[in-house]
Amino acid sequence: MRYAVIADIHANLEAFSAILADIGRRGGVDEYWVLGDITGYGPDPHACIELVRRLPGAVVAGNHDAAAVRRYPLHSFNPEAAAAVEWTEGHLSDGDIQYLRSLPATLELQGFTLTHGSPRQPGREYISSIPTAGQIFEIMTTPHAMVGHTHQPAVFKREESGAVVYIPFKPGIGLVVGKGRFIINPGSVGEPRDGDPRASYAIYDNEATIIRLYRVSYDVGATQDRMISENLPVRLAARLGRGQ
Numbered sequence: 001m002r003y004a005v006i007a008d009i010h011a012n013l014e015a016f017s018a019i020l021a022d023i024g025r026r027g028g029v030d031e032y033w034v035l036g037d038i039t040g041y042g043p044d045p046h047a048c049i050e051l052v053r054r055l056p057g058a059v060v061a062g063n064h065d066a067a068a069v070r071r072y073p074l075h076s077f078n079p080e081a082a083a084a085v086e087w088t089e090g091h092l093s094d095g096d097i098q099y100l101r102s103l104p105a106t107l108e109l110q111g112f113t114l115t116h117g118s119p120r121q122p123g124r125e126y127i128s129s130i131p132t133a134g135q136i137f138e139i140m141t142t143p144h145a146m147v148g149h150t151h152q153p154a155v156f157k158r159e160e161s162g163a164v165v166y167i168p169f170k171p172g173i174g175l176v177v178g179k180g181r182f183i184i185n186p187g188s189v190g191e192p193r194d195g196d197p198r199a200s201y202a203i204y205d206n207e208a209t210i211i212r213l214y215r216v217s218y219d220v221g222a223t224q225d226r227m228i229s230e231n232l233p234v235r236l237a238a239r240l241g242r243g244q
């Protein structure tokens with residue numbers, strides 16, 4: 001089976017549509033693993049939720065999704081992110097709200113924990129350092145995990161010796177999920193923060209046990225124009241062009 005691994009869409013319909021088209025061009029996948037933050041920051045939460053609901057596979061909630069349906073405290077966000085959460089709240093249908101409320105914080109599938117931030121604190125914790133990854137490997141109840149939240153593609157590997165290493169996750173390299181344990185972050189579809197504004201996602205083939213990262217160009221200006229016309233914070237629109 002082939003799985004598309006998708007995180008942090010952030011209501012960016014242009015970016016989300018571009019990666020779905022890219023997956024189609026690559027022959028499609030059997031299922032989609034969506035790692036939360038479908039909403040927040042961007043101008044099209046309803047359309048992005050509708051698209052996610054049609055995909056076969058598994059979906060977990062992100063902190064922005066939970067905040068938009070009052071399941072996560074707004075004061076934990078910076079002022080611009082909080083403004084976007086409040087805007088999002090006003091642009092969800094009743095069906096969207098029910099759907100977001102129904103999403104679990106974590107799922108365990110095929111030897112992977114799927115969650116937004118970390119298995120320890122799904123809505124809160126960023127796995128962005130070797131020491132943090134090392135602690136998470138200790139408490140994980142599955143061999144591997146897929147996470148988002150940092151908006152930066154990354155792989156942490158726990159070697160059989162117990163050593164934890166960081167592996168840069170770049171397009172064009174097939175990473176073998178073989179010996180050892182892995183925490184894999186596919187980067188962000190709708191708001192990358194690694195200096196590359198292109199939408200980011202991964203495809204995992206569980207028979208070949210290989211995962212590959214893909215980056216896809218999309219019409220950033222169209223999303224920025226929509227954000228400005230919806231009076232979303234200008235700084236949130238500007239950062240899409242820089243990928244940070």
Ligand code: ZN
Binds near residue numbers: 149
């Ligand atoms: Zn996010």
